[in-house]
Amino acid sequence: MTALILSQVTKRFDRTAALTDVTLSVAPGERVALLGHNGAGKSTLMKIVLGLIPADGGRIDVLGVAPGSPAARANVAYLPENAAFHPSLTGEEQIGLFLRLRGEPAGKAGELLDRVGLGDAARRRIGTYSKGMRQRVGLAQALIGRPRLLVLDEPTSGLDPVSRREFYGILDRLAADGAAILLSSHALTEVEARTDRIVILSNGVVVADDTLAGLRRRAALPTRIQISARPGAADAVARELTAGRRNGVMVDLVCAADKKLAHLGSIAAMSDMIEDVDVIPPSLEDIYDHYSRRTLS
């Protein structure tokens, strides 16, 4: 059974179309990243999945039931964007409350906070926490019980690179246990290798839904070959390859991915004029830009 299915979901706020015919699904054990610029509709989509706001049209199926229904809420965990908590409560008290709301003993709070690296601050008031620490409290509450679907809105914002890696480590284990995970981000670089599939949302429209490799292939963005010529040979190399010249020694060649080998062959043939060669594949930002810009024009 698919954990989450959205089909042709539409949502308008007055004049802005926040989501238009959004169709996507997440299977158990799958980690899907929802990518998009600010205002693309990621948070709106997540709130609809959680039943916090109603959709205007389309079908939503959360673990086989309606979004926001008691059965859905019992098995879905949520980490809101900029997770906020009452500043007068300690981390331990706050997680203790969330545990009791899920029918679990409040005593498990310490263990959960340890798991997200907040063990030392557990007895301090949340009002004294940094943004990253609040984010971890948010993560700790999302781990309560054994949620079958996790909906995480920009979970790694506010985390340093080391914490981000730990965070993805936790997600890996959850997914290995069969949890379906939908997380959002505004940067492809943050989610790259740790997700199974990437859905790119642009102005409320799904413009891509594929693995990273698939996205790379379909974008067919040009590869850049950067050649450093031996002193004085730059002109000759540029002429030979019909490429542009950057400065006295560097020659830049931009080509389609499937022409790369042919070019490298002719470069190798001129090895006496060449010092070094770098092949630069399209960056994640380039790929992300390619997809998210398509509906703008």
Place this chain on the structure above:
Amino acid sequence: MTAILGLAACEFRIALRNRWVAIAVAMMAVFALVLSAAGSAPTGEVGADRLSVTVASLTSLAVYLVPLLALLMAFDAVAGEIERGTLPLLLTYPASRGRILAGKAIAHLATLALALAVGYGSAAAAAFAVDPAAANGLPALLRLFWSSLLLGASFLGLGYALSAVARRPGAAAGLAIGVWLVMIVLYDLGLLAAIVADGGGPFTTGVFPWLLLANPADAFRLFNLAASEATTAAAGIGGAANAIPAMQALASVALWPFLAFGLALFALRKVTP
């Protein structure tokens, strides 16, 4: 049930840390003691013990103070969660909105009960100190205590409702003060003016008693004063309503919390975070 109790425990803890519990207790204690001190000069009506007299003055105090305390505790309940951004997450948990409301209400009622116990308790202690017959007034004091809780519950419910409608703590606070002014102060003034204008006509005999019963604060005053006739002298506006039986007043006092919480739940269900 553990969900409701967990919510209530957290809410009570927050009220403790925000000094709300201390403020409520101090307010009730100070006013109650000032009242008993002020009331100690005349030797009271013939036959009435010290505590019964104190209960009469505490009743007039409670009419103003209990709704005010309840509204002050309640106005932030929903609007504060919206402002802090804590409501969306809470609403994705399995606890229903009714339970969330119940949890908050239990904590706030407990705070109110504590404040009333301390306030009425110290007034009673003062009465016992000067009059050994004060024990005669204990039933009246007990009645005042639980009916004050019912009155508080009504205004807690109203406070939650307007907190959910206002969505912003500032607006909710303004509405809370407005509700207090209208229901506690202006309502009685309006009735008084209408009676004077009516000059004992059909309004005074036919409509007025029902209007008194419709307001939980007036019904509360009527119930407590009618139940202890010895002190009707202190009743003010209540004197005009001697005709209303205590049971009807009690019915109003007891039904209002349900009405108010119904309103609160209706308003909370309409909130989309």
